[in-house]
Amino acid sequence: MRLVYFAAVREAIGVASETCDLPAHVRNIHDAIDWLAGQSSGHALAFQDKSRLRFALDQDMVPLDAMLGDAHELAIFPPVTGG
Known part of the structure; x- marks a missing residue:
């Protein structure tokens, strides 16, 4: 799956996008965010408060x-x- 990051999420992770083969147990966005948070300290920082994030699939x-x-x-x- 192609993952695309914007603004502060991109800055924390250090890349604008990446392609990952998500594990079979990852079925929804919540699962994906939990799995991604374990991939690096930048990912953990970017995803520490899932409730504040917004998501788009395709x-x-x-x-x-x-x-x-x-x-x-x-x-x-x-x-x-906005302002």
Whole structure:
């Protein structure tokens, strides 16, 4: 799966995107975030508060409990503020 990171998430991890073969037990976004958080200290920092993040599967916004299914891309966004 292609993982795309934006803003503070990208800065914490150190890359804008990466491709990962997620383990079989990773079925939804919550599982994916938990697994990713264990990949490096940057990932752990980026995903320490899942409730503040926003997600898109194949460019459609979805909740944290959304099933990954056969999606090709998971985008992860930090909170966005406007002015």
